[in-house]
Amino acid sequence: MNLTIGPLFESIAVYLWPFVRVAAFVMVMPVIGGSFVPGRVRLMIALVLTLVIAPVLQPAITVNFLSFAGVIIILQELAIGIAMGFAVQLIFDAIALGGQVVAMSMGLGFAVFLDRQRGVNIPVLGQFFLMLGMLIFLSLDGHLALIQLIGESFRILPIAGAGLTQGAVSFLLSWSGQVFVVALKIALPAITALLVVNLSFGVMSRAAPTLNLFAVGFPVAMLLGFVVIFLSMGSLTENVSRSTADALEMLPALLNSR
Incomplete structure (x- = not known):
């Protein structure tokens, strides 16, 4: 009896090619791709998505x-x-960066916390902003939209097709500038308020040189920073929602870039 392994390889390839793309996406995507999600869980999610997507492909x-x-x-x-x-993860990097900038301006840069999403230490305020961003993302069903987009990607970029072109890479690099744009939008209210406070204390130090700015300015800057953060929660939610929607709209454009 002659046994051929060709049909076996073909059967494996039906699920292998989609699994590679889906697994790479799941390992990097926001929330699910964080280090706080066990690797086995992410692997199982990738397997389940592959079993659903592969039978309907070409x-x-x-x-x-x-x-x-x-x-x-x-x-x-x-x-x-x-x-x-990575393109969607940049939005969450921008949220964390905005929180870090605010924390540095308030004098909370020394209070760091382990970021379970990336495995590095960031200021507690940045971690707080990042957690809020994740909750907003999940409340908007962003994770479901991403799963839908990874299935749609096989129609836009079929397996063994052209792959990522030079235009797609250039588009991705230009999109990375959104990190600074979104971070600035998030941190601008607090930075502006704290800048006014610092200028006021600078004038006070010239008028009263004996005033201990470290004893007075630090608590005032921290208290004002928390007040501004509380008042700007609405704009934070709006910025995160808009940025998430922009990222979801950007992915088809990224795949279609030539």
């Missing part, structure tokens, strides 16, 4: 995944999944 390509061409396709699928997850 017929699998007849390329041995152990060949050189198969390795190239795997690298292409990895790049597509990572690029999609």
Whole structure:
């Protein structure tokens, strides 16, 4: 009896190619891709999504995944999944950056906390902003929209197609500038208020040189910073919602870039 492994490889490839893209996306996407989510859980999510997506895709390509061409396709699928997850993750990096800027202006830069999303230490205020951003993202069903987009990506960029073009890479690099734009929108109210306070204390120090600014200015700046943060919660929610919507609208444009 002659046994051939060709049909076996073809059956594996039907699920392998989609799994590579989906797994790369799940490992990088916001919330689910955080280090606080166990790797096994993320792997199971990727497997379940692959089992749902793979049967409705176009017929699998007849390329041995152990060949050189198969390795190239795997690298292409990895790049597509990572690029999609990274593009959305930039919004949350901007939220954390905005919180860090506010914390530094208030004098809370020394209060750091382990960010379980990235595994690094960031100011507590930045972590607070990031948690609020995640809750807003989940309340807007952003995670469901991302799952829908990863399924739609197989129609826009089929497996073994052109992959990420130079135009897509350039588009992604230009989109990375949104980190500073969103961070500025989030931190601008607190920075403006604290700048006025610092200028006021500068004038007071010239009028009364014996005034201990460290004993007076630090509590006032911190208290005013918390008041401004409380008053600007509405704008924070609006900025996060708008930025999330922009990121979801950007992904199809990224995949269609030529």
